[in-house]
Amino acid sequence: MRYGVLGPLAVWDADGRQAGVPETKVRALLAILLTHRGGPVPADRLIDDLWEGRAPGGPLNTLQTKVSQLRRVLGRDRVVRQAAGYRLRVEAGDLDAEVFADLVERAGADRHPRIRARLLTEALELWRGEAYADVADHAFARAEIARLAELRLAAVEDLAEARLELGEHRALATELGALVERHPLRERLRAAHMRALYRAGRRGDALDGYEDLRNRLADELGADPGPELCALHEAILRHDPGLAADPTAAQRPRTNLPAPPTPLIGRAEAVAEVRALLSPVSDVRLLSLTGPGGVGKTRLALAAAAGLVGDFPDGVLLVELAGLDHRSTAEDVAERIITALGLCDAAAADSDSDPLGLLSWLSTALAGRHALFLLDNTEHVVEAVATVAAALLGAAPTARILVTGQEALNVPGETVRPVPPLDLPEPGTCDHGSGAAGSGAVDLFVQRAQAAVPGFALTAGNAAAVAAICRRLDGVPLALELVAPRLRVLSPEQIAARLQDRFALPTGPVRGRPPRQRTLRAMIDWSWELLGETEQAVLRRLAVHADGCTLRAAEVVSSDTDIPPDQVLDVLTRLVDRSLVVRDGERFRLLESVAAYCTERLEEAGELARVRRGFAGFHAEQAESADRHLRGPEQDRYLAYLDAETVNLRRALDTALREADASTALRLVNGLAWYWVLRRRLPEARRSLRAALGTDGGPAPARATAEAWSAALDLWEEPIDRVGDPRLRSRLRWFLGAALYRSGRRDAGRRLVDGALAGARTAGDHWGQALALAERAEHHLEADDPASARRDAAASAELFRALGDRWGLLRADRSRARLAELDGDHALAAELLGGCLATAEDLRLWVEVVETLTRLGRTALAEGDPQRARLLHERALRVATDHSYTRGETQAATWLDHHAPPADDTPGPYPTGAGTTAALAEADAGT
Incomplete structure (x- = not known):
């Protein structure tokens, strides 16, 4: 049973039907028991509360009669007699007042205004009127009604403040105007109304509201x-700028969900059920x-x-797992989630060198986050x-x-919906042209048919x-979507006849497959056989791409002597x-079942190994080409390209390793290292x-390069000396030297960076020189040699600017900003750091964003602008x-704690950043 007291007294059974409670005294008895929320009530207290000093003759017997009447409605086991008195057995979630209080408490503990607003709205929607409305004149109810x-x-005030943040x-x-009129002396409510009026451009009304309250309080x-x-x-x-609305507070959460190419048909109820199960107020977490x-x-x-994006302020993120090999581990899955969240740099900055800590790091990073992760295509990595x-x-x-997957995970807490x-x-129903x-x-079929054949309609003639x-x-939706375009050449009757004939035939081995999967395979068989040989060849070769492909990739991987690359587009x-x-x-993708089918066809054609080798070789070439562009004006473009190709690059490396192709594997890792x-x-x-490196063979120079990169990442110097290319050798010395210096081995770090600079100059490597000079400028600053630091930083910036390398210029300008701060030129420091940001x-x-924001904050404080400094640190926090950069969180929060605003300042408490205001937009513009 469920009980409602937030309005007239109500009782609902397990099916949601309202149960009638007869007679006024029986309803009052239920109300008394509910005010004690499951606690025992002595019989004499019940008599006093029910009859308020005018008890009938034989009051105990009369009370027992009322209890019996109540038991007939609720069930005998619901109203329990104990030595201490009568009590109502109320389970968690049975009483709307308790549900309300729980939702309000959960809202108060949450840092996200969007989640707070959702929980508080849900709580306030439970109210159907005044509490205990039909027993409000009884003395026993007054205290509970007031509470x-x-x-x-x-809760209304909490909701108003959350909505102001949004x-x-x-x-x-x-x-709020009408509510203020009913409760004119509530200062918190009045404050929310004044803020809303001010932000809505009604400053005069806001000031009038204050005067009204002041006069009422005095009178x-x-x-x-x-x-x-x-x-x-x-x-x-x-006109304090701190009162303006925070323009970032109401921004929609991050999401990488793709826009659907077509409407979803026939799933409205299923979509609503999934959204209800996963909403923040639901108990379902998996x-x-x-x-x-x-x-x-x-x-x-x-x-x-997509309909839940507004409910998860920390993001609704798709994590595509189809590209993972079936041998992938939990660490590989965790890495995909980290990548989807954009936390790779924070994970690397915060974690140690042991990659087995990724899952633990991710678990820590997600603590307290309101995020929804869609892990798609899990059947091959279910463990x-x-x-x-x-x-x-x-x-x-x-x-x-x-x-999503073909089987459940079977872990505690999982809810499964087939x-x-x-x-x-x-x-x-359709035999006579009706009911379809x-x-x-x-x-779905009709909609896809209309997309393929304009003018197609469901009629009495074709409905059957x-x-x-x-x-x-x-x-099966995929089967329907694949068959509908056949209407360009066949009538519905011809398609139905062909399906009838084909489905009567064996479709190959089907052991272990559910019946609908056999049907899907038969359908794809039929669609496949309608293709020409060239179309079949290109289609099956596309299956090697784990995450779709560009036109260029399709042209290279799917072509051969019989299919020139320039024919692939057609x-x-x-x-x-x-x-x-x-x-x-700009990408081409295969649907899940089509890709699996085409992989089998590729193997049947004896092409699987060859096409996979071509796929791996193509991506090795692309990685090497992209690497050459990561140090110049096209740096951002090629970073984005490698981001988009991450899944395919991983599959290419997996393929090379599986085939023991050391040459391709080494090309890939060397091309991707930077x-x-x-x-x-x-x-x-x-x-x-x-x-x-665990694969035997491969060109000696490539192996030496990979060994050097691996050694540098492990802070080991010797293999670098075996690299033949003098440019790469000096660059690796810089990389290792910088890492050693930051790890505390400063003498070794300085020696390697100086050697890297000399080697780059000898080799004529301007990029390598710029790197080493930027690093050496930092060393000079640490050694209190600003003149040398200024010389090296300026030379580095000039070289990087000429090369068009924005990342490198960021490194050099960071040192130049430190020098400007030492000179007291805070305006120049802010200008340089703004470019870095x-x-x-x-x-x-x-x-780098976090570090630069905190630097800008300190610069603003030095310029005498504590509010701007605070805003920048809040943004850094x-x-x-958002990116789980723990060190950055600690630095920003520590600064904010030590520079808290005075009591009469408007920004809110730290470290949540709730006091951030529209001045942040001004700060952003300045940086």
Whole structure:
């Protein structure tokens, strides 16, 4: 049973039907028991409260009669007699007042205004009127009514403040007016209303509100407004910029969910169920959508997740696992999540050199985060995903995980929802041309048919054939989507007939596959056989790409002596038209089941090994080419390219390792080494270099290079001397020297950097010289030699500027900013650091963003602008928190704690950054 006291007394049974409680005294008895929230009430207390001093004759017997009547409604076991009296057995969640209090408490403990607003709204929606409305005139209810009324008003004030943080001041300016009239002396409510009015451009009304309160307090209580309201009044008078709305507070959370290419058909109820299960107010934290390939698990998950973006301030993120090898570990899955979150640089900056700590680091980083992770295509890595999910459930109670796969994870706390095919029309309903429309399968087929054949419509003449097609394909969405374009050349009746003939034939080995998977395979068989040899060859070769491919990749990997590269585009176009290949921006992708099918066809054709080698070789070439562009004006473009190709590059390396192709493996890791360093994916770099070096063979120079990179990452010098290329040798000496210097081995670090500079000059390597000079400038600063530091930093900046390397210029300008600070030229320091910040943000170097913001904050404080300094540190704290950069969080929070504003200042408490205001936008513009 559930009980409602937030309004007229109500009782609902397990099915949600309201149960009638007869007779006024029986309802009053229930109300008394509910006010004690499950505690015992002595019989004499019940008699006094029920009859208020006018007890009937034989009061105990009369009371027992009322108890019996109540038991007939609720059940005998619900009203319990004990030595201490009667009590109502109330379980957790049975009483709406307790649910309300729990939601309010959860909101108060949350740092995100969007989550607080959601929880508080949910809590206030439980109210159906005044508490205990139908027993409000009884003395026993007055204290509880007053308590609940106060909690309600406090929740309304909490909600108003949360909505102010979200920038909803215009709506609040109107909504709070009526509430203030009913409760004119509540200072907190008045303060929220004044802030809303001020931000809505109604400064005069805000000041009038303060005067109204001041006069009422003086007349009715002989008192003055409190110090907080007085401070707010003064801030309004002086147009304090701290009162403006924080433009960043209401920004939508981060998400990488792709936009759906077509509407989702026939899944409205399923989408609503998934969203309800994963909402912040639900207890479900891990939801697995299971089903055969092609049934639409991913589309359903994406549609549901897209509707939850506003509920998860820390992001709703897709983590695609299809590109992982079946041998992948929990650490590999954790690394994918870290990459999706954009935490690679923070993980590298905070963690030690042991890559086995990634899962533990991720678990710590996600503690307290309100994020939703969609782990897609898990069936081949189910054990690894189960390990990660179990770890995250234990470490991150406010995070949610949505999983798609062909089987459940089978971990504690998992909720499983099988995804069925779309519903089909009932047999016989379409025989006379009616009854087909309205089923999900028919609606999807018709919609896709109309996209393929303009003007197609479901009619009395074709309804039976369309229904037959949907039944023979068992309502599997992928099957329907692939068959619908055949209407360009076949009628619905012809398609239905061909499906009938084909499905009567064996479709090959089917042991272990569910029936609908056999149907899907038969359908793909049929679509495959309608293709020409050239189309079949290109399609099956596309299956080697783990995460889609560019046109260039398709041209290289899918071509051969019979299919020149310049013909691949025409073939791809035809395959896209047939819905066998999906165009996604500049990339081409295969649907999940089509990719699995084409891999089998590739193996049957005897091409699997050759095409995989071509795929790995192509990506090795691309990695080497991109590496050459990471040190010049196209740096941002090639960083983005390597980001987009990460999954394919990993598969290329896995392929080379599986084939024991040492040459390709070494090319890949050497080509990616600098990218890994820039992105701070040092655990991946160490692991990949060691794996490549574990394969026998390969060119000696490539092996020496990989050994040197691996050694430098492990702070070991000797292998660097064996590198033949003098430019690379000096660059590696710089890299190791810088690492040693920062690890405390300063003499060794300085020696290596000086040697790197000399080697770069000898080799004519301007980029290497610029690197070493930037590092040496830092060494001179530490040694209190500003003149030498100024010379080296200026020379480094000039070289990097000429080369167009923005990352390098950031390094040099960082030293120049320190020198400007030493000279007392804070304006120049701020200008240089502003350029560094813009570069770091453009290149998505989040550790550099945090460090630069804190530097800018200290510069602002030195210039006598503590408010700007505070705003910059608050922003640094937010970025560090978002990207789990622990050191940055600590630095920013420590500064904020030590530079807290005075009591009458408007910014809120630290370290949450809740006091950030619109002045942050001004700070951003200045940097």
